[in-house]
Amino acid sequence: MTKSLNPSNDKNTDKIYDIAIIGGGVNGCGIARDAAGRGLSVLLLEKDDLASGTSSASSKMIHGGLRYLEQYEFSLVAKALKEREVLLAIAPHIISPMRLVLPHHKSLRPKWMIRIGLFLYDTLGGRKLLKASHQIDLRTDAAGRALKPEFTHGFEYSDCRVDDARLVILNALDAHQHGADIKTRCELQQGHREKDYWRLQARDLQSGQNQQFRTRILINAAGPWVSEVVSDRIMLDTTSDVRLVKGSHIVVPKLFDHNRAYIFQNADNRVIFAIPYQGAFTLIGTTDVDITGNPGGANVSKQEIEYLCDASNEYFSAQIRPEDVVWHYAGIRPLFDDGEDAASQITRDYVLELLEDGDKPPLLSVFGGKITTYRKLAETVLDKLQQWLPGLAPGWTDNAALPGGDFLHDDLKKQIADLQHDYPFLKPETARRLFEAYGTIARKMLNGCKTIVDMGICFGSDLYQREVEYLIDTEWALTVEDIIWRRSKTGLFMSGEEIAALENWLKSRNA
Secondary structure, eight states: OOOOSSOOOGGGTTOEEEEEEEOOSHHHHHHHHHHHHTTOOEEEEESSSTTOSGGGSSOSEEOOOGGGGGGTOHHHHHHHHHHHHHHHHHOTTTEEEEEEEEEOOTTSSOHHHHHHHHHHHHHTTTOOSSOOOEEEETTTSGGGTTBOTTOOEEEEEEEEEEOHHHHHHHHHHHHHHTTOEEEESEEEEEEEEOSSSEEEEEEETTTOOEEEEEEEEEEEOOGGGHHHIIIIISOOOOSOOEEEEEEEEEEEEOSOSSSOEEEEEOTTSOEEEEEEETTTEEEEEOOOEEOOSOOSSOOOOHHHHHHHHHHHHTTBSSOOOGGGOOEEEEEEEEEEOOOOSSGGGSOOSEEEEEEEETTEEEEEEEEEOOGGGHHHHHHHHHHHTGGGSTTOOOOOTTSSOOTTOOSOGGGHHHHHHHHHHHSTTSOHHHHHHHHHHHTTHHHHHHTTOOSGGGGOOEEETTEEHHHHHHHHHHSOOOSHHIIIIIISOGGGGOOHHHHHHHHHHHHHHHO
16 A cells, blocks of 8 residues: 555644645745744645646746846846855755856847846856856857857856756655645645634545644645635635746757757747756747636647747757657746736746734735745745744755755765765666755665665666655655656656556556
8 A cells, every 4th residue: 555645634633733835836845844944833735746837847947037137127136046056055966057058149139238137147146156157159169069150159157957846846845854744635625714723624636535724824825826715715805916827848859969058039039948958858948928717737839839949940050840849848827917018027026915804814825936036935934924923933944955955066976976886786877867856865765775676667768666666655746747757757768658557557556
């Protein structure tokens, strides 16, 4: 039988949590981690899998947002740039430095404007760990080989890449290790504000059972569903609204052989990233498309695929077509509706709405935000709630490693080499993948393995039974999608038959 990470709360019938959080994306899990680490009792409810929505559909970057400087979002960019280095230090296994190449397009932004923007980008966040920007000659630099010959000059600057879904999982795991109750596939049905606490009615979507919880403070971090939770599940009035903007990405066979990424200016004033992905691919995105209605099940449209192909073809010598796309995904950004006409102009900063009613327990809702600023958002949330949390311990997450990240960021290569040395039956690429996903926790996963046979069934690619069982028992994984797309990224290398075999094995294991 599968070990349950969502045990019945019968023994907690009389328990009143300090904080309950709706939503298991990066903001919800980041708040849970911070709060639990300060000694608060925390409940998190997620109706699907952790990171199953927006938080696993990003451009896989920790960045300040160079283009936001044109929108005069200096405070947001400075905050994000500072967080960039904080996150690199606390999660060096899933976050790593990345250099980006910005080819100069003669008909778009002039060189002087780009130079000023990059100067601000280098200085606003107090950069210490990452390299500064500089100009490059694309006629001689290796980055120019993949580009059309008319692009002769450009710029290079620093940001970071991230495994976005694993960032969410690691925050949830750390929250759980600090005592938080993380309940996935558990959907809030209704919330009732009573005199001293919120009474929450939820449904366990696996068992179909109804559950009740009580909490002194309720935090709504439901992402694209934030407005729906307030109006339909809690039935309160709100003065804030969310604007749903779809961002889509495509993945194609790799278009260049080096490890730098590209940022391309487009004639519509947007920018597109082309990022090395999983060794064999290039990730291209993103779009900004307003949507209405149910934010669930976002799909990439034919028009978006064509748009991203055209944007790539404007710069790269190797031309791509929609039929070259091996995978695509879309996410819905729950941006705070600030009244801007163009979706690309809407602020990416977060807005916190606190609904109070005399002495009754508060509701705090999170609108907007970037994955890069999730940790700072969590700190700000708890600061805003201090009057209901007397004696709250100070913030702690800025220098505390996430699970598996207890090593220096510039020691990553040595850590991978040591893992390969200690487990020589692993292929070098497998040792690297495991360490870049799990960090030092990889050793606990591999404990007792002497040969590849000890890893159990190979389901395809380099996904073995030992890893799958770890994900099920420790990281709330339940379905094939949870395992091969959000947690291990092995889906890109597995055949349809191998994926089906894994699904059958999961069914037999859970029977």
